[in-house]
Amino acid sequence: MKVLLVAGARPNFMKIAPIFRESTKSGKIECKIIHTGQHYDYAMSQSFFADLELPAPDYFLDAGSGSHAVQTAKIMTAFEEVCIFEKPDWVLVVGDVNSTLACSIVAKKLMVQVAHVEAGLRSFDMAMPEEINRMVTDCITDCFFVTEESGTENLICEGKPAERIHFVGNVMIDNLFHQLEILSRENVERYSVYKMKCEKKPYIFLTLHRPSNVDNRAVFQGIASALNEVALDGTIFFPVHPRTKNMIENFDISFSENIVLLPPLGFRESLFLWKDAEAVLTDSGGLQEETTALGVPCVTIRENTERPVTVSLGTNILAGTKKDSILDAYRSIPDKMKKCSVPPMWDGLSAGRIWKILDQENKAISTKAQKPNDK
Ligand code: UD1
Helix, strand or coil: CEEEEEECCHHHHHHHHHHHHHHHHHCCCEEEEEECCCCCCHHHCHHHHHHCCCCCCCEECCCCCCCHHHHHHHHHHHHHHHHHHHCCCEEEEECCCHHHHHHHHHHHHCCCEEEEECCCCCCCCCCCHHHHHHHHHHHCCCEEEECCHHHHHHHHHCCCCHHHEEECCCHHHHHHHHHHHHHHHCCHHHCCCHHHHHHHCCEEEECCCCHHHHCCHHHHHHHHHHHHHHHHHCEEEEECCHHHHHHHHHHCCCCCCCEEEECCCCHHHHHHHHCCCCEEEECCHHHHHHHHHHCCCEEECCCCCCCCHHHHCCCEEECCCCHHHHHHHHHCHHHHCCCCCCCCCCCCCHHHHHHHHHHHHHHHHHHHHHCCCCC
16 A cells, blocks of 8 residues: 655644554555645754654655645645656545645545545634635545544534544644653753753743734734733743744734743654643644643633544633633633543554554455446
8 A cells, every 4th residue: 555644834743753653564555755845944844853753755845835825736736746656545644734735635636545634623713724724625535534522523514424434543642652752761951941941940831823813913912911921920931933933023022031932842842841831821733632641731822622622621721812811711720620631542552543444445445446347
């Protein structure tokens, strides 16, 4: 079975790492990594390949930044050539970024089977580019791999066939457990953030990059004002995404001196900081899940989440984006932490389940193809 495994932006790299690692175990899968180049800076891309022990991609499509249409079109044009040349049995896409959308469309139009890891998640917020990516990708997906029950429910509501929907758990958590194990053996004193961490304990960890939060001056100022108040309690470590850095400068947003602005961190340095934080404040999708898996309190600075199990079972509190609602959510952490658990099948074994199912699906398709007259 030949599979093209697609990744383009930072959160994709964490998802493909366990899938690729697992693919090498059977000896029967030819799995090629396609990096679309949606993220390209060393700190946003190569540093992740290094931390996650991913080999250099088989193809780098060099799409780069641009408007959504430009970026998607560049990825599609370049990926089409790869797909035509490689003739894969499957294109496996993960998550909800523009690369996910672009490559699934290309594959489907070339009659290549599409598998989507993290299928069925819905924020029901069509102002989110990721929601559009998720919905369009799932419209043309052949095999759905789902991380939480809400994903299955959403796909069934949308009329997808139940036999193509597979609840396999969460590859983000496979990666998290694997990386924690490496971290336990690592010489962390060489990390750029090591000294800061020791000196500033206890601290909070913050990430912010959603366009809806940082591209609007009034919204960003309200969030910053809440953060400055939280920072009265102590240090906040804030690795700053390139988009956010631009907007801090454009809008002249000012932060308390207790908020330590850092460059984007590699996966492991970031994990080294947030795993021991008093709380994580974020608008990231992945961190909502990872904090839930490790029992770290998480305040999500968004109006909605496509990962509701992190709120119903996990440590996640949905805070909204207004100053007062963020502060209320932050203050409610002690209550929230009284009753939390890890969602089912977030056990570090999801990638293995995915390959087992894909192998069965592939065999079923080959058998059908050999018997074209069977009804
Ligand atoms: C993308 C994903 C988002 C994901 C996020 C993680 C989409 C629609 N969005 O958003 O779902 O949560 O990645 O980071 O796919 N830039 C750099 N260097 C880079 C990449 C980007 O400087 O390596 C800057 C550019 O100015 C670019 C901006 O960041 O215009 C935004 O990058 P882009 O890939 O368009 O979207 P993200 O906000 O990163």
